[in-house]
Amino acid sequence: MIKIKKNILLIDQHDKNGLWAGKFGGNWVPETLKKPIEDLTQLFQKLRYDKQFLKQRNYYFDNYIGAPTPFIKLQNLTRHLGGAEIWAKVVSENRGTAHKIYNAVVHCLIAKHAGKKYVCGDTGAGMAGKTLAMVAKKFGLKCKIFMGSKDIKRQKLNVEVMKKHGAEVIPVTTGSQTLVDAVSECMRYWVANCLSTHLVVGSTVGPNIFVKICAWSTAQISKELKIQMINIFKKIPKKVKLINCVGGGSSAMGFWNEFMDYNLKQVEFIGVEAGGPKNSKLHAAPLTNNSKIGILHGAKQYVMQNKEGQISETESISAGLDYPGVSPLHCFLKDAKRARYTSATDEDALAAYQLVTTLEDISPSLEPSHAFAEAIKLAPKLSPSAIIVVNSCGDSLKDKFIIKKRLGSYIR
Amino acid sequence: MTSKILETFLKCQKEQRPALLTYTVAGDSTKKQSLEIIKSIGEHADIIELGFPHNTPIADGGQIQESSHRALKNGIKLSDVFRLVKNFKQSKYAKPLILMGYFNLILQYGLLAFLKQCKKVGVDGLIIVDLPYPENKYFANQCKQHGITFVQLLSPTTSKQRIKKIIKDSHDMIYYISMLSTTGGKLKVPSKKILANYSQIKKINSRKKIVIGFGITTKTIVTLKKADGLVVGSQLCKEITRSLQIRQNPVTNLNRMVLNLKRKII
Numbered sequence: 001m002i003k004i005k006k007n008i009l010l011i012d013q014h015d016k017n018g019l020w021a022g023k024f025g026g027n028w029v030p031e032t033l034k035k036p037i038e039d040l041t042q043l044f045q046k047l048r049y050d051k052q053f054l055k056q057r058n059y060y061f062d063n064y065i066g067a068p069t070p071f072i073k074l075q076n077l078t079r080h081l082g083g084a085e086i087w088a089k090v091v092s093e094n095r096g097t098a099h100k101i102y103n104a105v106v107h108c109l110i111a112k113h114a115g116k117k118y119v120c121g122d123t124g125a126g127m128a129g130k131t132l133a134m135v136a137k138k139f140g141l142k143c144k145i146f147m148g149s150k151d152i153k154r155q156k157l158n159v160e161v162m163k164k165h166g167a168e169v170i171p172v173t174t175g176s177q178t179l180v181d182a183v184s185e186c187m188r189y190w191v192a193n194c195l196s197t198h199l200v201v202g203s204t205v206g207p208n209i210f211v212k213i214c215a216w217s218t219a220q221i222s223k224e225l226k227i228q229m230i231n232i233f234k235k236i237p238k239k240v241k242l243i244n245c246v247g248g249g250s251s252a253m254g255f256w257n258e259f260m261d262y263n264l265k266q267v268e269f270i271g272v273e274a275g276g277p278k279n280s281k282l283h284a285a286p287l288t289n290n291s292k293i294g295i296l297h298g299a300k301q302y303v304m305q306n307k308e309g310q311i312s313e314t315e316s317i318s319a320g321l322d323y324p325g326v327s328p329l330h331c332f333l334k335d336a337k338r339a340r341y342t343s344a345t346d347e348d349a350l351a352a353y354q355l356v357t358t359l360e361d362i363s364p365s366l367e368p369s370h371a372f373a374e375a376i377k378l379a380p381k382l383s384p385s386a387i388i389v390v391n392s393c394g395d396s397l398k399d400k401f402i403i404k405k406r407l408g409s410y411i412r
Numbered sequence: 413m414t415s416k417i418l419e420t421f422l423k424c425q426k427e428q429r430p431a432l433l434t435y436t437v438a439g440d441s442t443k444k445q446s447l448e449i450i451k452s453i454g455e456h457a458d459i460i461e462l463g464f465p466h467n468t469p470i471a472d473g474g475q476i477q478e479s480s481h482r483a484l485k486n487g488i489k490l491s492d493v494f495r496l497v498k499n500f501k502q503s504k505y506a507k508p509l510i511l512m513g514y515f516n517l518i519l520q521y522g523l524l525a526f527l528k529q530c531k532k533v534g535v536d537g538l539i540i541v542d543l544p545y546p547e548n549k550y551f552a553n554q555c556k557q558h559g560i561t562f563v564q565l566l567s568p569t570t571s572k573q574r575i576k577k578i579i580k581d582s583h584d585m586i587y588y589i590s591m592l593s594t595t596g597g598k599l600k601v602p603s604k605k606i607l608a609n610y611s612q613i614k615k616i617n618s619r620k621k622i623v624i625g626f627g628i629t630t631k632t633i634v635t636l637k638k639a640d641g642l643v644v645g646s647q648l649c650k651e652i653t654r655s656l657q658i659r660q661n662p663v664t665n666l667n668r669m670v671l672n673l674k675r676k677i678i
């Protein structure tokens with residue numbers, strides 16, 4: 001049985017080959033990238049303990065991104081469902097309107113320290129792209145964003161924002177034209193430009209160091225949440241369920257990090273993957289559906305693939321979750337049974353968006369709506385003393401057109 | 413025992429010319445045609461590199477991606493690739509053959525099962541794009557035990573210390589990536605610079621045969637002919653694409669192109 005060590009950050013529980021639990025993650029990259037990855041690894045290792053750097057990070061987190069984001073009780077939803085209390089950590093209230101901005105700020109700070117003038121990044125829903133474009137502009141870095149053509153169409157509001165912030169948006173027309181192809185193309189670009197350009201992987205995926213930097217950055221979410229919970233409940237309540245959607249898994253890692261050492265019975269982690277359209281075989285839920293271990297984007301992980309090892313097509317209404325693989329950290333949490341993973345269908349997510357938006361004054365995007373779908377299912381089965389917290393890590397505004405098309409109208 | 417790959421290099425050395433290595437993708441544009449292509453270019457090439465395509469490549473440029481895409485659309489599987497190799501090895505212009513691809517396919521096939529099959533059909537060497545040193549230690553060692561050359565890669569970003577370690581762990585042949593690029597890029601570094609790097613590597617162990625690849629075409633090949641071997645890939649993949657577009661036979665066109673490449677270096 002795989003065990004998680006206490007008092008050590010999950011990101012640091014890998015071996016010298018960069019593998020968690022001896023089998024997830026690593027650096028399965030072309031030779032050309034070995035050196036830039038090693039350089040970045042050393043730089044990050046130095047900076048993460050550097051007082052000046054931490055001061056800078058905290059400054060931008062507090063004053064630019066805006067900390068803390070609200071932690072609110074969803075009274076109407078709780079009353080409507082009966083059962084557990086439902087709360088939301090409204091991460092979408094930060095300046096980037098999503099958790100992706102923590103990663104973007106940290107990466108741009110690192111890029112500045114490394115003396116790089118260019119950053120490149122991948123994006124699916126456009127949130128990683130939008131926030132990187134914003135922060136790069138602020139820090140005076142030139143920015144290139146790789147995005148699948150299908151995603152450019154379905155998330156065009158975010159594309160406009162990226163362009164407004166001066167980023168060059170490069171459409172990726174290969175494969176399924178979604179996030180998986182954008183990450184591949186972005187890595188290919190980095191292979192050719194690694195000396196001048198700093199790569200920002202948009203989630204807790206990719207070679208080991210990118211998983212670490214991203215999770216280290218989004219951990220801010222649970223740092224805030226822990227303090228907020230103690231302020232409100234006096235201590236961490238006896239039965240807490242932290243529910244988060246999982247695409248690459250950066251949002252969930254950030255939401256759970258500070259609670260890692262709590263007993264599973266006290267603080268349970270539930271990850272919700274994209275189940276795809278109801279009655280369709282296609283989905284984007286490798287953990288829920290017991291996909292086999294394979295290599296994708298430089299890391300070993302549970303990944304949707306055929307018998308030969310070709311990566312499978314995915315489908316989800318939510319561009320941010322539409323990815324065939326998942327963070328090695330979540331593979332680790334799954335095998336260690338510290339977190340459990342399930343999926344919600346497109347229809348479940350739409351219904352959850354609608355219910356939450358109608359009853360409450362928040363309006364989650366389609367990604368966190370997957371998490372809300374699970375909360376809605378779970379709450380009535382739990383006692384009123386149980387606390388469900390959902391990470392509302394995105395705002396529905398970016399999904400306006402999709403929602404209008406599917407439900408006939410859009411409300412927020 | 414001297415490997416067929418090493419024998420080939422020694423033969424070319426005697427002829428005072430670099431070995432010519434070609435890269436095409438198995439199954440491009442059909443399974444049958446890709447076999448015809450390597451059977452035909454075997455007439456002029458010294459070593460054949462055959463790609464087994466992956467649908468999520470992180471180091472291939474546009475030309476090779478396109479070839480891989482065509483091959484995958486035709487349903488190419490590893491079992492087909494092995495069949496192609498076996499067939500090629502029994503053909504008139506059979507040459508040493510190196511399979512090239514991404515590690516996940518081998519991982520799913522099973523490392524040892526894959527090597528056993530390679531041995532059975534006559535694969536001489538392997539290049540695994542995303543299996544760098546030291547991740548490749550176990551597999552490279554297994555290759556050796558199966559009598560298959562595991563080709564290590566070196567790049568302009570590889571540090572000197574690392575180069576030494578990799579060379580120490582390498583078999584007969586090493587692949588030097590000419591520049592920071594995916595495959596198919598224009599040669600953006602002067603040949604002089606590439607050859608200078610090449611010589612640095614060669615100095616560490618002159619017995620190792622070092623081939624240069626990436627950005628080599630009919631136009632540039634002559635400038636690098638001091639190397640032990642030169643790899644041409646994207647230009648050939650591009651020629652397949654072009655031939656298909658103008659409804660010509662890729663087999664004859666590639667044969668002509670490889671002959672042309674050969675003429676530039678003899």
Ligand SMILES: Cc1ncc(COP(=O)(O)O)c(C=O)c1O
Pocket residue numbers: 098124125126127128202203204245246247248249250251252319320321365367368393394395
């Ligand atoms: C709003 C939102 N939520 C969640 C996700 C999924 O991200 P993660 O990779 O953190 O699971 C995304 C990704 O783009 C997103 O935009």
